Amino acid sequence: xxxxxNALAVRRTGQALTKLMNLQSKTAIRVLPSSRTMMPQQNLLxxxxxxxxxxxGEWDPTxxxxxxxxxxxxxxxxxxxxxxxxxxxxxxxxxxxHGEMTVDESMIxxxxxxxxxxxxxxxxxxxxxxxxxxxxxxxxVHVTGVxxxxxxxxxxxxxxxxxxxxxxxxxxxxxxxxxxVPTVCALSLLTYMIWYALCSSGVVPKDWFAEEGAGTFSxxxxxxxxxxxxxxxLGLATPTAVMVGTGVGAAHGILMKxxxxxxxxxxxxxxxxxxxxxxxxxxxxxxxxxxxxxxxFEENHLLWLLASLERNSEHPLAAAVVAYAExxxxxxxxxxxxxxxxxxxxxxxxxxxxxxxxxxxxAVGNRRFxxxxxxxxxxxxxxxxxxxxxxxxxxxxAAFDGVICLVLGIADELKPDAADAxxxxxxxxxxxxxxxxxxxxxxxxxxxxxxGLSSDRVISEALPVAKVRQVK
Numbered sequence: 001x002x003x004x005x006n007a008l009a010v011r012r013t014g015q016a017l018t019k020l021m022n023l024q025s026k027t028a029i030r031v032l033p034s035s036r037t038m039m040p041q042q043n044l045l046x047x048x049x050x051x052x053x054x055x056x057g058e059w060d061p062t063x064x065x066x067x068x069x070x071x072x073x074x075x076x077x078x079x080x081x082x083x084x085x086x087x088x089x090x091x092x093x094x095x096x097x098h099g100e101m102t103v104d105e106s107m108i109x110x111x112x113x114x115x116x117x118x119x120x121x122x123x124x125x126x127x128x129x130x131x132x133x134x135x136x137x138x139x140x141v142h143v144t145g146v147x148x149x150x151x152x153x154x155x156x157x158x159x160x161x162x163x164x165x166x167x168x169x170x171x172x173x174x175x176x177x178x179x180x181v182p183t184v185c186a187l188s189l190l191t192y193m194i195w196y197a198l199c200s201s202g203v204v205p206k207d208w209f210a211e212e213g214a215g216t217f218s219x220x221x222x223x224x225x226x227x228x229x230x231x232x233x234l235g236l237a238t239p240t241a242v243m244v245g246t247g248v249g250a251a252h253g254i255l256m257k258x259x260x261x262x263x264x265x266x267x268x269x270x271x272x273x274x275x276x277x278x279x280x281x282x283x284x285x286x287x288x289x290x291x292x293x294x295x296x297f298e299e300n301h302l303l304w305l306l307a308s309l310e311r312n313s314e315h316p317l318a319a320a321v322v323a324y325a326e327x328x329x330x331x332x333x334x335x336x337x338x339x340x341x342x343x344x345x346x347x348x349x350x351x352x353x354x355x356x357x358x359x360x361x362x363a364v365g366n367r368r369f370x371x372x373x374x375x376x377x378x379x380x381x382x383x384x385x386x387x388x389x390x391x392x393x394x395x396x397x398a399a400f401d402g403v404i405c406l407v408l409g410i411a412d413e414l415k416p417d418a419a420d421a422x423x424x425x426x427x428x429x430x431x432x433x434x435x436x437x438x439x440x441x442x443x444x445x446x447x448x449x450x451x452g453l454s455s456d457r458v459i460s461e462a463l464p465v466a467k468v469r470q471v472k
Contacts, residue, residue: 024126028076028091029083034065061140062098080143086132092125093145101139102131102350116350126152131349184229192222272471275437280412286324288409295405300333308339309362313353363399375399392446419451436467
């Protein structure tokens with residue numbers, strides 16, 4: 001019963017692990033140089049393509065013909081090239097070989113803002129491609145790690161190791177019980193035999209057991225000895241404590257890896273916090289909204305134009321802009337102005353989007369996007385952007401008819417009680433508090449300043465394995 005209760009508690013935390021495993025793609029689109037039968041002129045073109053990439057030492061699926069096949073993820077091997085579509089999970093660890101893509105890595109690194117991946121960038125299996133380059137419709141990844149060598153598999157292994165590890169105090173209880181239980185059973189049997197002998201020999205008066213008989217009378221003493229002496233509490237106390245402790249923790253959003261974590265909690269002298277979803281809300285949102293002097297539009301109309309454009313983008317930052325606009329536009333204005341679909345809509349991976357709405361050319365994106373659109377960035381706009389970036393935020397420009405009218409700051413906001421919790425741990429409980437995050441150093445530094453953490457207690461750009469190493 002005790003082991004079943006312990007397994008039940010561990011299974012509760014294992015549900016999060018199951019969700020993590022389900023994020024891994026079951027299949028992959030593997031691509032190879034084309035070998036199809038073609039017309040003579042096509043064969044000549046293909047031969048020229050193969051010769052060109054042989055000479056250069058690299059085959060480029062964005063330029064050369066290729067065949068593709070959907071294969072089971074278990075058949076993908078290192079050095080294979082896989083095709084990644086928009087919205088798909090990246091099937092294995094690797095390096096972007098061709099094309100560009102924006103990847104949501106929050107489930108691995110904790111980076112709340114999707115990251116632009118250019119050729120040569122490392123990608124992790126299980127992360128999600130949220131955008132690809134407009135001119136290629138897909139990205140291509142050179143596989144470097146599959147199976148147990150992927151970052152996702154290592155995370156799973158770490159959790160499984162923690163779950164199968166027995167609580168140290170339970171080992172002690174089991175050792176004691178292995179000796180104590182047989183001893184108690186033997187004593188109980190001996191008690192039965194002694195009382196039965198005493199009853200049979202007449203030492204015990206017959207009126208004591210006249211109604212139930214000598215056997216039943218002796219059995220009552222044997223059961224009393226067994227119940228009083230048997231170490232049931234010793235065997236059940238730890239599993240019960242684990243089940244209750246993990247249940248209460250889960251109700252408050254705290255997942256325990258096992259009973260060992262609970263046992264060691266009483267002696268904690270250091271706490272290592274992850275950032276995304278623990279200290280922060282885990283979702284990008286607009287934190288700063290600067291209307292510049294160049295703006296000639298009324299605020300409601302400005303927000304309406306922004307939302308009309310960004311509703312057509314799948315990027316998480318675009319969703320944050322839309323949510324901000326919808327919550328800040330007056331209800332009366334929205335009732336009379338339905339959102340429109342932009343004409344000439346164009347979205348560039350990791351840069352921005354543009355389109356024409358109500359005869360107004362709208363462009364929203366970062367510096368590189370402004371440069372591509374040949375939009376000048378005045379010095380005071382640059383100062384605003386630099387200040388936002390120093391605060392660990394993503395700076396976004398919004399231009400209307402070629403003039404920058406807005407600067408937006410987007411960030412993963414801190415939870416309201418995060419700073420107070422850290423202050424309580426550090427000042428009242430005298431606990432050494434650290435923050436380890438997969439975010440870049442600039443964002444980590446800005447967050448640590450708001451939390452009152454010194455820079456030597458912050459570790460940034462850390463993968464899960466590095467986070468575990470820091471805890472150890």
